[in-house]
Amino acid sequence: MSGGVKAKSFVSTLVKNSYGKSLVRMTKINRSGKIPTWKEITVEIELEGPEFGGCYYDGDNSKIVATDSMRNTVYVFGARNDLKSIEEYGLALAKHFLDEYKHVEEVKVGISEDMWVPITVGQGLHDTSFVKDRSDLRCTQIQTNRNQTKITSGIDNLVVAKITNSEFTGYITDSYTTLKPTTDRILGTKIQARWSWSGTSCDFNAGHTKARSIMLETFALHHSLSAQQTLFAMGDAVLAAVPEIEEISLTLPNLHRLPFNLEPLGLENKNEIFVTTSEPHGTIKGTMARKK
Amino acid sequence: MSGGVKAKSFVSTLVKNSYGKSLVRMTKINRSGKIPTWKEITVEIELEGPEFGGCYYDGDNSKIVATDSMRNTVYVFGARNDLKSIEEYGLALAKHFLDEYKHVEEVKVGISEDMWVPITVGQGLHDTSFVKDRSDLRCTQIQTNRNQTKITSGIDNLVVAKITNSEFTGYITDSYTTLKPTTDRILGTKIQARWSWSGTSCDFNAGHTKARSIMLETFALHHSLSAQQTLFAMGDAVLAAVPEIEEISLTLPNLHRLPFNLEPLGLENKNEIFVTTSEPHGTIKGTMARKK
């Protein structure tokens, strides 16, 4: 049946497999309330299980849920589910695949959501017109099997900078060091946050809003001795403010602004003129969990 | 002198030339006021003139302002200029090249500015911490020679959508047509605007703010019979609202959301579930000028 490899025996075994559909983009208007709601999400579905092995070895598709059918299912559940939050919608979608296909062992559903707000008209907000005027994205991943379900949510691409209360001194100086210590530098980053929820029926929307604002606030107020310290303070503040969040991981690139040397050009740089850079950058990561 | 091509004569002449520096990124903190200001811009400089020809034909660099020196100049003028607006800064920078180098015939300076705002802390705004929470960019281009100066400003990447008051009917139907007319479609676009100013000392900041808000407002309120009609209404509204703007060009991609066909899946789509697409898309352009 399988042409080119038919006659030969394999030297290897399949030790891991998964497959699914990526970049399924859906716009949902919910017209059930007084004013309509508008959401735009991008969905990824991934299925795992040993029974898919036959498809890899022999091209036996009898256990295969076509990825085209997964795409259909995204839209069907778009119609069936209120989409009150991406977490609730994603949970319903993930559960469906476990319920419907008994040979599926594990399901992952990943969703990212663009952040639209109503357009301001005069003093008010327009009911049916929207602007995507935030650059950050809200996201979630549901991972579920027949024993447990884990919901992880977060934020991507939240770009911030602070121009005072940021120092970097006291690090190791050796024969590889040329950096000078500073007690007054710009600290700029693009926040990537991922947090795990304590259960599957949390107040996901309120938690997202609170986590986003407390991270911004902490970033603004913190007196930073290192990007690491600010990262920890931000994660700790989220855990303090949102009881339903159990653990949070932050990835903060350190997007350097380098003082431009104006001296050879006959001017003094009064800590005002910087070269904005994108490469190379520091990358600081940390995972914080609630104390037991 | 020029190795590989030394001995041979050229078959061609240089009919146009220009050169410059691109992607010069500057962060400027202005610490002169009560609270500091924070700007991040990306600058491009381009010089033209017949006297640069020797560099192309013979590798004679004696008239060449090194692009590295152009980069230096961006930062020097960052220090010298208040950067109250990108237009005023760009004008000073462009004028410099004409004043300093008599053989330069024309200068173009292009600038784009990220839209940062102070971080909200409690009920107020933080003085020294910022978030880039708008996805649109403000931009300008200064084009100047010894006879005239033209300033063109605009907005890139302002993403909007409206879910009612958008129709598309009455277009040509022939053997290439399969589209069905609709009196209720989503109209979504990513606004690119460019407007020319009536002079070189306009209120650029106020004009930008007004143009941005009036475009959003018009997009929200307009009953659209076509993307073209909405484009014209938006441009016309800007010209009506900002007397210092003489002409405006808009480019609106028509970013289609296609109703997903739920029927084969046993459901009805009550105009709620759409496939968000990025390719292909319509592209609608128009330039509006004030009536004389």
Added chain:
Amino acid sequence: MSGGVKAKSFVSTLVKNSYGKSLVRMTKINRSGKIPTWKEITVEIELEGPEFGGCYYDGDNSKIVATDSMRNTVYVFGARNDLKSIEEYGLALAKHFLDEYKHVEEVKVGISEDMWVPITVGQGLHDTSFVKDRSDLRCTQIQTNRNQTKITSGIDNLVVAKITNSEFTGYITDSYTTLKPTTDRILGTKIQARWSWSGTSCDFNAGHTKARSIMLETFALHHSLSAQQTLFAMGDAVLAAVPEIEEISLTLPNLHRLPFNLEPLGLENKNEIFVTTSEPHGTIKGTMARKK
């Protein structure tokens, strides 16, 4: 009819308009020969004409060719045309819009083509399997009205570097200059070329192949006193080698590799270790025409 703007008269007139469809992507397999051919192209169509004005002013769509119909037309001509070259296909497509719709004044068709080649199997090439193993793109634009037709073709994203025979000395040194002259630098660029053809029935495929190879060869062999001089040599070589090309424009970013200063780290840099940069970069442009 037009809601929000109904009652008011316009302050502006439409001085320019165009509209069309972008990012129409087509895969064409031509099965007519002994072995099939495989092409992947992306098409953009743009129509202009004063009779489209009614659509902008009043939402009158009666003259509008729906952009969805333009998309259909791309595929219909994909079936009808051999697609021997993107130029011949684009010309047929552009001509169609002028012939079919008398109120269309001007048509632009832009096409870019991915560069696929057969996969090598053993000592030969496979007939029906392909790899996109070039990073450059081939492109064309057809611009036509009832008086004339202009075909411009070119190459994007052809990335090259040379490590000897590149100097940069003798430029202006003044108070804005910090760059040191060098007689041995890396010259690296990403070639963007656009050339115009002398007619509408040239040998487009042979011309493309010849222009690409002669540009690479000239870049390799040229002893460069400046990026400008190398640009001119490359353009001149294309005009010398391909009689059907009338004029050529080149845009060459100067993608700097900066020697890394190893001295503070106790080592000598023997012109071997460089920081690869992407911003800022020089941008060198020139247009060469055949001498008359």
Added chain:
Amino acid sequence: MSGGVKAKSFVSTLVKNSYGKSLVRMTKINRSGKIPTWKEITVEIELEGPEFGGCYYDGDNSKIVATDSMRNTVYVFGARNDLKSIEEYGLALAKHFLDEYKHVEEVKVGISEDMWVPITVGQGLHDTSFVKDRSDLRCTQIQTNRNQTKITSGIDNLVVAKITNSEFTGYITDSYTTLKPTTDRILGTKIQARWSWSGTSCDFNAGHTKARSIMLETFALHHSLSAQQTLFAMGDAVLAAVPEIEEISLTLPNLHRLPFNLEPLGLENKNEIFVTTSEPHGTIKGTMARKK
């Protein structure tokens, strides 16, 4: 010491940490041989260890190797090491951090390399001029602690398509299915491969070249009953051909080309005209290990 958070005690503990430098870009010319070699790589370094915790909790930087020093180290090892392969260079770099800083527990070094080749001039290859005419990237990751070292290498962005010998039939059909089975479809993908080496002194260059060509060849020759089956055949062929490779993971997006329906337009589509799509796409993953 730490301003905003000084007075309060933390609710959380740091359960995981790492930090490093990303996007360190280096060009290396090796001038030691008869003809020079040219490499361009992008390096990422990441350090882990419990002793970094003080930096997160208290802003104590005394154990911190500044990421700026990591950047310096990339260039220092660029000068010290031959860079015969990215694996050998990366291994030396990773080992350095373990040797030099006793409190570092684990080091990760990730490298990607652009695929440059000499420019063809006449019948030969030019010695000192290069073109980046492959779109795929070679990459490696070294992960090392004081107990073990793991080297994983691979390929990104290798784009291929086959137009015959690809079927997809026999999958589950239920109320979510609308896809029609086919015995003749285009199979197109963008290969991402990652393989682990059996040791730290393998022939990395030969292994890379062999793995790349055998994957292309297998993709071309395989009669595909599913993308999964082709994935397995490709991975199995690599393990059969390169004894030093122990395990291989492949991720293959299924980049659909959809037959365009020409019937409403009065034409027949003889399996020749397709809509090239990028979203949504299938994603097929599998890990193959040598049978024991």
